[in-house]
Amino acid sequence: MALSRLSSRSTTLFQPLAAAFPTTLRRHISTDTTPITVETSLPFTSHLVEPPSRAVETSSSELLSFFRDMALMRRMEIAADSLYKAKLIRGFCHLYDGQEAVAIGMEAAITRRDAIITSYRDHCTFLGRGGGIFEAFSELMGRTTGCSKGKGGSMHFYKKDASFYGGHGIVGAQAPLGCGLAFAQKYSKEEAVTFTLYGDGAANQGQLFEALNIAALWDLPAVLVCENNHYGMGTAEWRSAKSPAYFKRGDYVPGLKVDGMDALAVKQACKFAKEHALKNGPIILEMDTYRYHGHSMSDPGSTYRTRDEISGVRQVRDPIDRVRKLIISHDIATEKELKDMEKEVRKEVDAAVAQAKESPIPEPSDLFTNIYVKGFGSESFGADRKELRATLP
């Protein structure tokens, strides 16, 4: 049951169990911030560092927000799936459902000044950083109202004001970029860290080790997060990596292995990693997670793994179900309320999709904007400056 606002702030001894006031559908997100301590599902495995404790502090408002945000992400990805099949989204579409806990848990542990950079599986990370679903769907459908004005597409979501640096198509290329972001943070003496996310496929890229070497050498506040969903497109982890202990691959860089389907474990690990990176330099986090969809929409996802495996993970380890069980067992909300929340989220997503479908497509002149930055807003058409037009303010 969601707590009514009146009683939430009165006393720290207020037990969530005692709430008996019915709430309207609009007051779903509890504002109670009394700490609840939950144990993570699994202990952390660590390399060269003392692991953090399994007991994570959270609160009912946080758990409800986890649930809602993850449900929103899940719904968005499923909507993107149907839009792709309806040919409104073209090209590549890499879906993140199943891995939502990583994005949500990370957000809960950091601020908007900390930077996140990730690969092409970036829709939910964008949402976690404060991006709107309308911008996301517009970008996926190539409209001007998209976050990159329709010119980036699924793999190029960016949000500069929230320190979200994308959205990169080439596997592993974001690793040096992420270390560059950490370098800039150190250079400008901000007390912030950069989370560079990459997958188990990218973990075999040379540039990752190059970047790791520099980050460790120069003590950069970089946290490298390997989202290990066990498949690099169609190649299973054991077929591509001699040593699949990705958290240990840093060798001289400490690492932590985390259950990536448990949002609270992710939150704890990211908090720990941020503190570590600010003091001692880089650290690797390996998030043991799973994606339900195939690598992208053109991959059915079942040629290299069995359907039983997918449904097995969905039954036992699904991140949303885990939070749902926590909420119900702590009596923060009833099952019906959570279902209502999911229905509301679904309506929201449908409305955003409908609105995005109505959005305008880019003008032909947009082809040439944002190639070069020039003073006075001049645009150059073609490399030979044939029709250079300088518009003075």
Added chain:
Amino acid sequence: MSAIIHGAGAATALSTFNFKTLVAPCRTNIPGRSKRCIVAAGSDDDASKSFGSSILTVRHSQKLIANAVATKADMSATTGTGHELLLFEALQEGLEEEMDRDPHVCVMGEDVGHYGGSYKVTKGLADKFGDLRVLDTPICENAFTGMGIGAAMTGLRPVIEGMNMGFLLLAFNQISNNCGMLHYTSGGQFTIPVVIRGPGGVGRQLGAEHSQRLESYFQSIPGIQMVACSTPYNAKGLMKAAIRSENPVILFEHVLLYNLKEKIPDEEYICNLEEAEMVRPGEHITILTYSRMRYHVMQAAKTLVNKGYDPEVIDIRSLKPFDLYTIGNSVKKTHRVLIVEECMRTGGIGASLTAAINENFHDYLDAPVMCLSSQDVPTPYAGTLEEWTVVQPAQIVTAVEQLCQ
């Protein structure tokens, strides 16, 4: 801060179309550095015309720098209180001035710091600015180029040095996909104000892998600008302009030009990144060149003058985008074009320049555009063979005679 720049190469065309100003964004308020008088001086070579008509003044709310007048600057470049230095020192001076001016500028590369730079371009900078601003990287071009680009996304202005331009092939993915494209794919959210610089070109028997000319590989990457410096004057000017530009700029230097000596002005100046330089005005034929070949062309020009020809030599400087305005005006005057470059024959800068000239100025040509480039071979070690790979002055003379028949 605003800069007044006039195109050194625009001297022949006196119409005042095509204004461009490189607005130097002063992103930090460094106390005590509010107004610098920036003078754009003309080329100090044989240009005898005044550059007065192509002064571009800043029109809007930024303050006009009243003292910076091109005609006066022309004099100061040749007679006044300049100082003489070598090309690598000019690059260093430009870099140092920009690092003084803007604390966001940092240098990263192999051996740029404590060693002083493999060509001494960054000598002394590490002592002055410290290890955080002049960074010695390990040997991983892909990673440190990517790091420079990542840092640039947040607002820093790294100058990334490739010890030899050929090594940048290892960073090609970062340069092409991230450096060039991020401004576009993010819908304008991020700018990547990096400068990627380093020596390239054929040296003295350095071997095939260390004599590469990568201008041709980078020229089709959308979103980057490429410039090639050839004299101490334009080296310093282009370095400064490249650092101040919000776009990623690749600055091509040449291994054999680092010890050129010239007198450059004491005042601060920038060279426009998109403009070509008029080296020697003439009437009979337009010779387009850049980097080291400029000197071969000028050597050939001496012979040609003795033989009675009057070549117009233009150092195109801007390899991407081409300064078709200056080039076009020259073609309209002379009706004959010879391109002399060090790039490879196939797919080189000359090849695309030929295409661009044919496409745009076909009606003005009296003869087909001729392009002299290096042979399509890996550069051999043997001295004589290496000489034959590259264009020599005698070949330039023959080509001009052939074209001017």
